[in-house]
Amino acid sequence: MDYSKYSAIIVGSGFFGSVIAERIASELKKPVLVIEKRNHIGGNSYSEIDPMTGIEFHTYGTHIFHTSNEKVWNYIHKFTEFNSYFHQVLTTYKGKVFQMPINLETINQFYNVNLKPYEVDDFLAKEKAKDKFDQPPRNFEEKAISLIGRPLYEAFIRGYTMKQWNKDPKELPEFILNRLPIRKNYNESYYFSKWQGIPKDGYGKIFEKMLSNPLITTLLNTNFFDIQEKIPSSIPLVYSGPIDQYFNYKFGRLEYRTLHFEAEVHPYEDYQGTSVMNYAESSVPYTRIHEPRHLHPEREYGKKTLTIKEFSSLDDGTNPYYPINDEKNSSLVKKYREEASKLNNVFISGRLGDYKYFDMHETIAAALALFEDKLIALVSV
Numbered sequence: 001m002d003y004s005k006y007s008a009i010i011v012g013s014g015f016f017g018s019v020i021a022e023r024i025a026s027e028l029k030k031p032v033l034v035i036e037k038r039n040h041i042g043g044n045s046y047s048e049i050d051p052m053t054g055i056e057f058h059t060y061g062t063h064i065f066h067t068s069n070e071k072v073w074n075y076i077h078k079f080t081e082f083n084s085y086f087h088q089v090l091t092t093y094k095g096k097v098f099q100m101p102i103n104l105e106t107i108n109q110f111y112n113v114n115l116k117p118y119e120v121d122d123f124l125a126k127e128k129a130k131d132k133f134d135q136p137p138r139n140f141e142e143k144a145i146s147l148i149g150r151p152l153y154e155a156f157i158r159g160y161t162m163k164q165w166n167k168d169p170k171e172l173p174e175f176i177l178n179r180l181p182i183r184k185n186y187n188e189s190y191y192f193s194k195w196q197g198i199p200k201d202g203y204g205k206i207f208e209k210m211l212s213n214p215l216i217t218t219l220l221n222t223n224f225f226d227i228q229e230k231i232p233s234s235i236p237l238v239y240s241g242p243i244d245q246y247f248n249y250k251f252g253r254l255e256y257r258t259l260h261f262e263a264e265v266h267p268y269e270d271y272q273g274t275s276v277m278n279y280a281e282s283s284v285p286y287t288r289i290h291e292p293r294h295l296h297p298e299r300e301y302g303k304k305t306l307t308i309k310e311f312s313s314l315d316d317g318t319n320p321y322y323p324i325n326d327e328k329n330s331s332l333v334k335k336y337r338e339e340a341s342k343l344n345n346v347f348i349s350g351r352l353g354d355y356k357y358f359d360m361h362e363t364i365a366a367a368l369a370l371f372e373d374k375l376i377a378l379v380s381v
C-alpha cells in the first residue's frame, strides 16, 4: 500500500478518529487513511442488531448521547437525528426498585418516611452523626459514610463499588470519591444536559456516514503497530489507541477496569421495564442489566426481548474500558503525556490516548478542537 498518498493517518475509528477523518476529507478535501484493529468501525460507541430479536444493542455497553455543547449538537446532527429517549437509572436492592442517583423518592422509600426537600439535610445529618469519625475519612467507605450516612451507603454504594473495583471500599482511597450526589427533590433525569437521546438509526449508521466520503480509506482488522514502520513520518498521525502502547510501555502499563457482557433472550415483550437496572448488592455478581429495546421507544420490536448482564473486572490488557484515576496511574500517564508533547506530527488523544474517561460529546468536542487548532494548518499545506 502506498501510504504517502494520504494527507493524514488516523489510528482508531471511534468518535475521536472518525471526527478527524471526516473533517479532513469534507473540509480540507484531502485523502485520509483510517486504521482500525477491530472488524468494525465506531470504537466503543458501536451498535449492532441482535439476530434473534432484531433489537439494536450497544456492543460495548449502553451509550446515551447527551450534551449541552451547541457546536457538538449541530455537528452530530449532520449524521443523525435523535429519538426522544430520556435516561433514568434504577437500582434493585433486596428485591425492591429505587431511583438512582439517590433522590427524595429513594430516601423516602428506603426509610419509609415522607420527608419534604427542606427536611432532608437535618434528617441525613442525624444519620451521619451515628458514625462519628475522630479523623478525616481515610478510605472510600469512611468518606461515603461521612457524606450520606451508613444505611444509604451500605444499601446502594458498598456492594456496587465492590463489584466495580473488585475491592472492599475500605481498601480504596478516599480521593476517588469527590462527592455523592443526593437530590433533595424528585428529579429522576440521570443527565442535566440540554439535549439527550439515542441516534434514530443507531450509532453504527453515524460512523458509516462519517466515513463514507470517497476521500476516506478505512482499513479494518489492521493493527497500527504491524504497519507503523511502513508509514512515512512526514505524514501527520492522529493516534487514538492506548498511550502506553504507543511508547511500547516503556514506563510501565496503565491499568483499566474492563467489562464483560452476557446476553439472554426472553419470551416476553418487556423484561424489566427500563433500559438499565443496577444491582446494588454484592451477592448479585453482575452490576447492571441492560434491556436495549427501551432505548428506542419509537421502534416496533417483536414479542421477544434481549437483556445483557454487565460484569466488571480489572483489565488484563486486552479490553481497556475505564481508566483508573489513582496516584500510580495518574503519575504514569503524566510521564507518557510529557513524551507525547515532544513528538512532532503525532497527536495522541481520545479516550485511550488521553487516558481519561470522556463521554461521547466530550470526545467529539476534543476532536473538533484538535482539527481546528492544529490540523487545518498542518494538513492544508
Ligand SMILES: Cc1cc2nc3c(=O)[nH]c(=O)nc-3n(C[C@H](O)[C@H](O)[C@H](O)COP(=O)(O)OP(=O)(O)OC[C@H]3O[C@@H](n4cnc5c(N)ncnc54)[C@H](O)[C@@H]3O)c2cc1C
Binding pocket: 011, 012, 013, 014, 015, 016, 017, 035, 036, 037, 038, 042, 043, 044, 045, 060, 061, 062, 063, 064, 065, 066, 222, 223, 224, 225, 240, 241, 242, 259, 321, 322, 349, 350, 351, 352, 358, 359, 360, 361, 363
Ligand atoms: C461501558 C461504557 C459506557 C459508556 N457510556 C457512555 C454514555 O452513555 N454516554 C456517553 O456520552 N459516553 C459513554 N461512554 C464513553 C464513549 O464510549 C467514549 O466517549 C468514546 O468511545 C470515545 O471515543 P474514542 O474514539 O476516543 O475511543 P474508542 O471508541 O475506544 O475508539 C478507539 C478505537 O481505536 C482502535 N485502536 C486502538 N488501538 C489500535 C491500534 N493499535 N491499531 C488500530 N486501531 C486501534 C480501537 O479498536 C477503537 O476502535 C461509555 C464508555 C464505556 C466504556
